[in-house]
Amino acid sequence: MYWHLDEDQRFLVEAARDYARAELIAKDRVWDATEQSLGDELPSLAEMGFMNMRVREEYGGLGCSMVVYSRILHELAYASPSVSVTLSVHNMVGEVLQKYGSEELRRQMLPDWGKAESLGTFAISEADAGSDPSSIQTRAELKGDYYVLDGAKMWITNALSGRWFMTLARTGEGKKGICAFWVDGNDPGVERLEIKGKTGIRGSETAALHYTQVKVPRAWLLGEDGQGLEIALAALDGGRIGIASQATGIMEACLDEMTSYAKQRVQFGHPIAERQAIQFMIADSAVELEAARALTLHAARLRDSGEPYTQAAAKAKLFASEAANRVAYRAVQVHGGAGYVNETRVERLARDARVTTIYEGTSEIQRVVIGRGLKG
Ligand SMILES: Cc1cc2nc3c(=O)[nH]c(=O)nc-3n(C[C@H](O)[C@H](O)[C@H](O)COP(=O)(O)OP(=O)(O)OC[C@H]3O[C@@H](n4cnc5c(N)ncnc54)[C@H](O)[C@@H]3O)c2cc1C
Secondary structure (H helix, E strand, O other): OOOOOOHHHHHHHHHHHHHHHHHHHHHHHHHHHHOOOHHHHHHHHHHOOHHHOOOOHHHOOOOOOHHHHHHHHHHHHHHOHHHHHHHHHHHHHHHHHHHHOOHHHHHHHHHHOOOHHHOEEEEOOEOOEOOOHHHOOOEEEEEOOEEEEEEEEEEEEOOOOOOEEEEEEEOOOOHHHEEEEEEEOOOOOEEEEEOOOOOOOOOOOEEEEEEEEEEEEHHHEEOOOOOHHHHHHHHHHHHHHHHHHHHHHHHHHHHHHHHHHHHHOEEOOEEHHHOHHHHHHHHHHHHHHHHHHHHHHHHHHHHHOOOOOHHHHHHHHHHHHHHHHHHHHHHHHHHHHHHHOOOOHHHHHHHHHHHHHOOOOOHHHHHHHHHHHHHO
8 A cells, every 4th residue: 555655755665664574573573582772773774764764855864754754664663663663753853853953953963863873862751740741840950051951751762872862841830831952862961771671662772861960052942942842742743643653563564464374273174264253353453454554644644735633643643553452462362372472473563562552642642632622
């Protein structure tokens, strides 16, 4: 399904698909089993252009449309949901810089954004501020030409190999007291504490961050003073299309795995695929995959055409993430006992799917966004 991609766009999506299926499936299995970061894969991902998808060509990026970007994240997630989320976060942060950074900061940072060493993080959540980012406590104080940041962030993706941390911190009280800063992860005041023991996406890095007197040049404030929350929420609208694409990639992998297993597994003298009960699980999964893709690409197209897409992105993320969990559940069910051990891919995919209803806004928060939009 190409959704009217031109030849160049189709080439990019097919390159992602070929590379992901040839290279990433086996590696993802190792990252999962050893809980090892996929950091060593970043140079290859950079070389393929995947770290520079949403940066405009004038700054050296690929300037991919949101539809193409979504299709590529889908193909990567098919093979490795960890790779997909790593790149979804990195590319989202690059877009924030491109939109809200000063021209000087953009000229300084964006030409290198496609390099492995430039990995970006989106440091919003804190131990006591998850669904409600307006309650963050990390502080920033202006001292001469620098802001000085103190506080702690939690659950930050890419925060071990990451270099540039888009960080929300408060300079005052209330929602308007929050600013977005461009933080150098190499500052001596930044401490990274790896979070181990995740259920899934175990190749993706997750860490807590401690900031002690971290210095940020005044010119590295993103947007206006007090615009931080608005910037973060706008970025998350796009990020949700990325997570929905990750979810559809997981669904397609589950569908392929369960279909092929059902055709070769024989019980009672027949392949289980001949049983209607099994066919129904496969059929329901195929329908949900198409519905999730249609919602995701619809949101991406709205964004590409400059129309409002907050609602569409929330609907796509809500449906795709919940459907991914249903499809992964069925994929395990079709595999029987074999689906319950890590010899089969569906066991891992089911664990990877779980987080998609949690990060970048839980399902409940997507419903809040959708309900608010309907209420007007
Ligand atoms: C692997 C992983 C990677 C992550 N990466 C990042 C990252 O890169 N950057 C970042 O900033 N954060 C990141 N997060 C954090 C993630 O965005 C939060 O976990 C998420 O927003 C939920 O916040 P919380 O965990 O504090 O749960 P809480 O906000 O405490 O929510 C707990 C439960 O209450 C529900 N709830 C809360 N408020 C409401 C409400 N108003 N109405 C109805 N129900 C409600 C929630 O839906 C949930 O079910 C990551 C999380 C994980 C697990």
